[in-house]
Amino acid sequence: MANxxxxxxxxxALRVLPGVGVKSAQRMAFHLLQHDRAAAQRLSAALLHxxxxxGHCQCCNTFTExxxxxxxxxxxxxxxxxxxxxTPADQDALERTGAYQGLFxxxxxxxxxxxxxxxxxxxxxxxxxxxxxxxxxxxxxxxEVILATNFTAEGETTxxxxxxxxxxxGIRITRLARGVPVGSELEYVDLGTIAHALVDRR
Amino acid sequence: MANxxxxxxxxxALRVLPGVGVKSAQRMAFHLLQHDRAAAQRLSAALLHxxxxxGHCQCCNTFTExxxxxxxxxxxxxxxxxxxxxTPADQDALERTGAYQGLFxxxxxxxxxxxxxxxxxxxxxxxxxxxxxxxxxxxxxxxEVILATNFTAEGETTxxxxxxxxxxxGIRITRLARGVPVGSELEYVDLGTIAHALVDRR
Numbered sequence: 001m002a003n004x005x006x007x008x009x010x011x012x013a014l015r016v017l018p019g020v021g022v023k024s025a026q027r028m029a030f031h032l033l034q035h036d037r038a039a040a041q042r043l044s045a046a047l048l049h050x051x052x053x054x055g056h057c058q059c060c061n062t063f064t065e066x067x068x069x070x071x072x073x074x075x076x077x078x079x080x081x082x083x084x085x086x087t088p089a090d091q092d093a094l095e096r097t098g099a100y101q102g103l104f105x106x107x108x109x110x111x112x113x114x115x116x117x118x119x120x121x122x123x124x125x126x127x128x129x130x131x132x133x134x135x136x137x138x139x140x141x142x143x144e145v146i147l148a149t150n151f152t153a154e155g156e157t158t159x160x161x162x163x164x165x166x167x168x169x170g171i172r173i174t175r176l177a178r179g180v181p182v183g184s185e186l187e188y189v190d191l192g193t194i195a196h197a198l199v200d201r202r
Numbered sequence: 203m204a205n206x207x208x209x210x211x212x213x214x215a216l217r218v219l220p221g222v223g224v225k226s227a228q229r230m231a232f233h234l235l236q237h238d239r240a241a242a243q244r245l246s247a248a249l250l251h252x253x254x255x256x257g258h259c260q261c262c263n264t265f266t267e268x269x270x271x272x273x274x275x276x277x278x279x280x281x282x283x284x285x286x287x288x289t290p291a292d293q294d295a296l297e298r299t300g301a302y303q304g305l306f307x308x309x310x311x312x313x314x315x316x317x318x319x320x321x322x323x324x325x326x327x328x329x330x331x332x333x334x335x336x337x338x339x340x341x342x343x344x345x346e347v348i349l350a351t352n353f354t355a356e357g358e359t360t361x362x363x364x365x366x367x368x369x370x371x372g373i374r375i376t377r378l379a380r381g382v383p384v385g386s387e388l389e390y391v392d393l394g395t396i397a398h399a400l401v402d403r404r
Contacts, residue, residue, distance in 0.1 A: 007256055012248075017233070027221075029252070046215035047249075054208050089232070
């Protein structure tokens with residue numbers, strides 16, 4: 001699409017989206033300009049609005065438009081429990097279970113030395129400050145940190161680094177249980193998962 | 203990501219992009235807000251700029267910021283040849299071959315009755331007007347229409363409808379040759395293609 005400056009700029013701008021190559025970006029630009037210019041305008045406004053309005057919760061580090069997000073402001077939640085997740089999507093998944101009533105801390109990433117992501121690039125320091133924060137009675141609020149980072153190499157590394165950083169504080173540090181997924185047949189479950197399920201049997 | 207209004211709006215707005223579901227949209231929003239807010243602002247501006255500036259070439263119907271696109275304005279091109287393609291990306295592919303010096307007409311779509319796309323929804327009427335347009339000498343300029351719609355059911359239907367509409371005008375109507383792709387081994391070429399290559403042998 002040479003010689004079309006505004007179009008070329010749009011295609012390049014769309015390529016910053018994760019998973020979008022030049023072909024997809026061209027298809028997206030074509031779709032928006034040919035079939036849905038109103039949607040393109042809405043997307044433009046939504047991007048600008050989000051960039052200007054969305055910041056990080058002072059308490060749990062997730063995206064929010066307020067200083068403290070609605071979850072952290074909710075007084076019905078158990079403030080002694082702090083569940084550490086990688087992303088807001090992971091927090092969502094835990095919330096949807098309805099099985100957790102404590103608070104969260106969202107790292108907004110995971111340690112990934114190969115990609116140059118170290119402890120300073122994700123919210124690990126902020127997590128330690130959060131754990132050390134004092135309640136009005138002068139005691140630390142958090143009694144248990146539940147590590148719910150993903151069960152990938154990077155998620156495990158992140159969990160390990162957090163465990164090391166939080167030891168000697170007298171706080172319980174737990175990890176989500178590994179085991180056989182609900183509804184699955186043993187024959188098709190990978191061996192590492194079965195081994196963990198054996199060790200963690202109850 | 204409940205309770206985050208600006209974020210929720212952004213995720214919904216991203217879902218209008220072709221091939222983007224809710225998971226991809228959430229990943230895109232997370233990436234932009236966490237890692238590249240400058241890119242989000244650039245994308246917002248590029249969308250608005252393109253919507254406001256990009257229109258259709260009066261001559262060939264492709265996207266352009268001018269009344270007549272640079273290709274149609276190019277006086278070195280052979281104005282007797284008109285190659286009909288579905289999209290600007292198809293035009294690009296033909297241009298990159300360097301083997302074609304005529305003009306183009308871009309339908310900006312294909313006939314697709316199952317999706318409710320009829321002749322009025324794509325540039326077929328504009329194509330007929332273009333073919334009938336008179337040059338300064340009072341003669342029609344176009345001597346040959348080359349149908350380069352895709353070799354899919356919809357592309358073939360589109361080519362057929364155009365052929366019917368243009369007959370009795372004394373214009374040569376041709377179709378891109380079907381045959382065995384360059385560099386391919388017969389063993390792995392589909393039978394329909396081999397059959398066409400046999401019929402069209404030269």
